[in-house]
Amino acid sequence: MRTPRTTIRRKLILAIMLTSTTALALAGTALTIHEVTSLRALLARELATRAAILAANSTAALAFQNPEDASQVLAGLRTDPSIVAAALYDARGGVFATYPMGASAPLVPAAAGAMGNRLERASLLVSRPVMEGNRRLGSLFLRSDLRALDERVRAQVMAILVAVLGSMGVALALSAWLQGGIAQPVRILAETAKAVLDRKDYSVRARAVSDDELGVLAEGFNDMLAEIQRRDAELEQRVADRTAALEASNKELEAFSYSVSHDLRAPLRAIDGFSKALLEDCGDKLDQVGTKHLDRVRTATRQMGQLIDDLLNLARISRAELRRERFDLGAVGKEIAAELKRAQPEREGVQFVIAEGMTVVADTQLLRVVLDNLLRNAWKFTAKHPTARIELGQHRDNGHRVFFVTDDGAGFDMAHANLLFAPFQRLHRQSDFEGTGVGLATVQRIIHRHGGQLWADGAVERGASFSFTLSEVKS
Known part of the structure; x- marks a missing residue:
C-alpha cells in the first residue's frame, strides 16, 4: 500500500518547522545549561572565597579557644542573606561557634564532616579546614540557600521557552504564506544557533535578511544571545571585582x-x-x-x-618576583660553610660534607637564604658538641631530586615537628640556642614559592635532617 502523498507545501512547512524547532531547542538548552552552570559556579566561587576569608579570620579565635571572638567573626555573615547557617568546629570536630547563635542540626552538623562542596536539597554546603601554618585548628561549615538561584534559573528557562515557542509560531505562520522566503532566514537562524552551540560563542548574531516576522525572530534570538552575553560579562566582572578586592x-x-x-x-x-x-x-x-x-x-x-x-x-620574600637561573647549590653551600668557619675558627671539630653536581634552576638569592638558614641552624645546634658532621647533599626519591641538610647535633622531638615551620615557634629554650623562630618559616615560604615541599626528621641529641624538593624547571 502506497504512503499518502504529501504536498510540497506541507513538506516545506514541515522542513522549516523541524529545522526551526530543532535549532531553537538546542540553542535554548545550551543557553539554559550555560546559565545554570555559570550561576552555580559563581555561587560556589563566591562561597569558597567567603569561606577562605572566614577561615583565615577564625585562626586566632580557634588558636586561643575564644568562642566569643569566633561568634563575632561568624556574625559578619548577616550581611549576606543567602548564607543561612555557619559553624566553626575545633580540632576534635566539636561545635565551637555557630551562626545564627544556637543553631543546631539540621542547619549545621553536630560534628565536623568531610571537607569540600556538596549539594543538599536546596542548599550548597561548603566545608573548609582552618589552618595555622601546617597545623589544623579546626574547620568551617557554610550553608547557602539555593532557592534564589533556582528562581532565577526557572525564570530564565521560562523566558527561553517563551522565546522558542513564540519563534516557532512566527515561523509556522510565515512558512504557510511565504515558503520560499522563509527557507533562507530559517537556514541562517539554524546555522547561527548551531554555531552558538558548537563554539559556546555568544557574540555570534543571526543576520536579518528581511523586515518581516522572520526578521523579528532573528532580532529576538539576537537579543536573547545579547542578554546571555551581557550576563556572562557581568558574572565575570563580579568575579574579577571580588578577586581585585581580595588582592587589595x-x-x-x-x-x-x-x-x-x-x-x-x-x-x-x-x-x-x-x-x-x-x-x-x-x-x-x-x-x-x-x-x-x-x-x-x-x-x-x-x-x-x-x-x-x-x-x-x-614579607619581602613573599612578594619578591622569582628570577630563575641555573646555578650550583653546592657552591653556595661551600661559601656559607666558609663564612661560618671564619666567624668561629675555634670550632675545628666541625666537618662540612657538601656534595658535587647539585645544579638547579631557581632564584639564586632566595635559595641562598634557604641554605643559609639550614646550614646556620645545623652549625648552631651542634655548638655543644666538640666534634660534629654537617652534610649538604641530594638523592632520588620516586624519580624526584631531594636535597637535604643533616647534622648530628641537638636534634628535636618529632612529637613537636608540626611546630617547626610555624612563625615564632621554637623547640629549644632561648637560653640554650638563640633565635627568633622565623627562619624555618621563611625557608618553607621560599620552597613553596618554587613549587616544592619541605619536611624534617630528627631525634633528641641524635641530630636533625631537613629535606626539600624543587619543581623541575628547564633553563
Missing part, C-alpha cells in the same frame, strides 16, 4: 604590617640608646643587679630588632 585587602594588610614593623624600630632604638647612655654615664652609681637589669633590657631590644628584621624579610 592582602596588599593593605602587608603594608600595615610593614608600617607597624618600621614604627617599632624607633622606640627600640630609644630604649637601647638610653640604656647604653645610662650604663656609660651612671654605671659607677649602679650596683651589680642594676647593671645586670640594664644589660637584659639591651639584649631584649636587640632580640626584638632582629625579630622585626626577620619579619620584614619574610
Whole structure:
C-alpha cells in the first residue's frame, strides 16, 4: 500500500518547522545549561572565597579557644542573606561557634564532616579546614540557600521557552504564506544557533535578511544571545571585582604590617640608646643587679630588632618576583660553610660534607637564604658538641631530586615537628640556642614559592635532617 502523498507545501512547512524547532531547542538548552552552570559556579566561587576569608579570620579565635571572638567573626555573615547557617568546629570536630547563635542540626552538623562542596536539597554546603601554618585548628561549615538561584534559573528557562515557542509560531505562520522566503532566514537562524552551540560563542548574531516576522525572530534570538552575553560579562566582572578586592585587602594588610614593623624600630632604638647612655654615664652609681637589669633590657631590644628584621624579610620574600637561573647549590653551600668557619675558627671539630653536581634552576638569592638558614641552624645546634658532621647533599626519591641538610647535633622531638615551620615557634629554650623562630618559616615560604615541599626528621641529641624538593624547571 502506497504512503499518502504529501504536498510540497506541507513538506516545506514541515522542513522549516523541524529545522526551526530543532535549532531553537538546542540553542535554548545550551543557553539554559550555560546559565545554570555559570550561576552555580559563581555561587560556589563566591562561597569558597567567603569561606577562605572566614577561615583565615577564625585562626586566632580557634588558636586561643575564644568562642566569643569566633561568634563575632561568624556574625559578619548577616550581611549576606543567602548564607543561612555557619559553624566553626575545633580540632576534635566539636561545635565551637555557630551562626545564627544556637543553631543546631539540621542547619549545621553536630560534628565536623568531610571537607569540600556538596549539594543538599536546596542548599550548597561548603566545608573548609582552618589552618595555622601546617597545623589544623579546626574547620568551617557554610550553608547557602539555593532557592534564589533556582528562581532565577526557572525564570530564565521560562523566558527561553517563551522565546522558542513564540519563534516557532512566527515561523509556522510565515512558512504557510511565504515558503520560499522563509527557507533562507530559517537556514541562517539554524546555522547561527548551531554555531552558538558548537563554539559556546555568544557574540555570534543571526543576520536579518528581511523586515518581516522572520526578521523579528532573528532580532529576538539576537537579543536573547545579547542578554546571555551581557550576563556572562557581568558574572565575570563580579568575579574579577571580588578577586581585585581580595588582592587589595592582602596588599593593605602587608603594608600595615610593614608600617607597624618600621614604627617599632624607633622606640627600640630609644630604649637601647638610653640604656647604653645610662650604663656609660651612671654605671659607677649602679650596683651589680642594676647593671645586670640594664644589660637584659639591651639584649631584649636587640632580640626584638632582629625579630622585626626577620619579619620584614619574610614579607619581602613573599612578594619578591622569582628570577630563575641555573646555578650550583653546592657552591653556595661551600661559601656559607666558609663564612661560618671564619666567624668561629675555634670550632675545628666541625666537618662540612657538601656534595658535587647539585645544579638547579631557581632564584639564586632566595635559595641562598634557604641554605643559609639550614646550614646556620645545623652549625648552631651542634655548638655543644666538640666534634660534629654537617652534610649538604641530594638523592632520588620516586624519580624526584631531594636535597637535604643533616647534622648530628641537638636534634628535636618529632612529637613537636608540626611546630617547626610555624612563625615564632621554637623547640629549644632561648637560653640554650638563640633565635627568633622565623627562619624555618621563611625557608618553607621560599620552597613553596618554587613549587616544592619541605619536611624534617630528627631525634633528641641524635641530630636533625631537613629535606626539600624543587619543581623541575628547564633553563
